[in-house]
Amino acid sequence: xxxxxxxxxxxxxxxxxxxxxxxxxxxxxxxxxxxxxxxxxxxxxxxxxxxxxxxxxxxxxxxxxxxxxxxxxxxxxxxxxxxxxxxxxxxxxxxxxxxxxxxxxxxxxxxxxxxxxxxxxxxxxxxxxxxxxxxxxxxxxxxxxxxxxxxxxxxxxxxxxxxxxxxxxxxxxxxxxxxxxxxxxxxxxxxxxxxxxxxxxxxxxxxxxxxxxxxxxxxxxxxxxxxxxxxxxxxxxxxxxxxxxxxxxxxxxxxxxxxxxxxxxxxxxxxxxxxxxxxxxxxxxx
DNA sequence: CTCGGAGCCTGTCTGC
DNA sequence: TGCAGACAGGCTCCGA
Numbered sequence: 001x002x003x004x005x006x007x008x009x010x011x012x013x014x015x016x017x018x019x020x021x022x023x024x025x026x027x028x029x030x031x032x033x034x035x036x037x038x039x040x041x042x043x044x045x046x047x048x049x050x051x052x053x054x055x056x057x058x059x060x061x062x063x064x065x066x067x068x069x070x071x072x073x074x075x076x077x078x079x080x081x082x083x084x085x086x087x088x089x090x091x092x093x094x095x096x097x098x099x100x101x102x103x104x105x106x107x108x109x110x111x112x113x114x115x116x117x118x119x120x121x122x123x124x125x126x127x128x129x130x131x132x133x134x135x136x137x138x139x140x141x142x143x144x145x146x147x148x149x150x151x152x153x154x155x156x157x158x159x160x161x162x163x164x165x166x167x168x169x170x171x172x173x174x175x176x177x178x179x180x181x182x183x184x185x186x187x188x189x190x191x192x193x194x195x196x197x198x199x200x201x202x203x204x205x206x207x208x209x210x211x212x213x214x215x216x217x218x219x220x221x222x223x224x225x226x227x228x229x230x231x232x233x234x235x236x237x238x239x240x241x242x243x244x245x246x247x248x249x250x251x252x253x254x255x256x257x258x259x260x261x262x263x264x265x266x267x268x269x270x271x272x273x274x275x276x277x278x279x280x281x282x283x284x285x286x
Numbered sequence: 287c288t289c290g291g292a293g294c295c296t297g298t299c300t301g302c
Numbered sequence: 303t304g305c306a307g308a309c310a311g312g313c314t315c316c317g318a
Contacts, residue, residue: 003311058312075312077296107296125295127312167288178313185311234311235298254311275291277309293315300308 002074004150004183005226006237006245007058010080013240014053014060017082017117021049024113028104032123034131041132045070050114056138057145057182069138071131072121078128081120082240085113124236146180149219150227154181159216163204171207171215172200173274184219187232187254190279192218194253199285200278201271225250253279 002010022045030038048064055061060080062070072080110121110130121128133141146162147154162181166174174180175189184192193200195218198211207215231237231245234255238244252262257270257279266283 006311073312075294076310123295124297125310127294169288176312187311232311237311276312289318291316291318294313296310298309300306302304302306 002237003185003188004223006231007055008227009230009239011053011055011060017050017114018053020114020116022046022114026111029109032128032130034129036132044132057178069133071133073129075127077124077236079122079238080240081242083118085116085118144179146182148182150223156213156216160212166204168203168205170273171202171204172278174204186276188222190254192222195222197285200273200280
């Protein structure tokens with residue numbers, strides 16, 4: 001579901017829980033908790049304060065005051081919704097738990113109770129994961145991860161080097177490869193390629209200097225615009241306040257196959273690259 | 287090593 | 303109306 005702009009939006013919303021303290025944790029789908037049992041996870045985070053909320057690629061990181069970090073990956077359909085604690089209209093934890101467990105809404109799989117807030121974790125397809133990591137484990141993930149495209153480290157020169165590492169693979173696969181560039185998923189890959197006027201099936205080693213520059217520029221432009229618009233809500237993405245983003249109104253190609261290109265009236269095409277649907281304008285993109 | 291394909295899950299939509 | 307099949311925002315694992 002969420003790509004970099006959506007995760008970034010959620011991370012901004014979650015700044016509200018910095019300084020707040022976990023009081024309880026409930027999981028209806030314990031399998032989603034990866035490196036530890038749900039019970040142990042709950043025990044370990046109990047009474048910990050949230051020291052910081054950040055993002056590593058598409059992974060949401062809740063840094064705790066005991067040095068550990070809760071790492072949440074929303075995958076396709078994960079949703080984090082933050083509500084005021086008083087919304088539950090109960091005074092005691094036990095009451096909240098009982099009421100919740102008895103009337104658990106569909107797809108609400110995990111609940112983080114904090115002193116002032118409740119963080120609800122929904123996930124239709126059960127792909128999303130939660131882990132509790134120490135500093136070394138975070139470092140290992142970082143080591144295998146590429147560059148974050150909205151940071152200054154992502155220079156045109158750096159981008160060229162990454163493309164060279166991508167060898168003769170298709171440009172869309174390289175854009176979506178997290179060991180090279182972080183956070184670009186299926187929606188933004190198609191949109192970036194349209195903006196840069198490059199066909200998704202082009203091999204990286206066939207790209208001209210000018211096209212590489214355009215791709216670098218469009219990557220930042222599209223991602224930043226999407227962050228400004230608080231993400232793309234195609235079906236079920238919502239931010240942590242349960243509101244839709246609005247980038248879906250600015251899509252040029254994604255899921256617009258058999259509709260006219262907004263720039264040249266050519267029909268938008270769909271193909272499959274790396275098992276993923278790919279959308280492009282065969283006239284605008286070369 | 288790289289690559290393509292299956293798999294994880296559930297829901298929705300399409301076409302027969 | 304029913305039902306099978308395709309498809310969905312991500313990523314990992316497996317075998318060739």
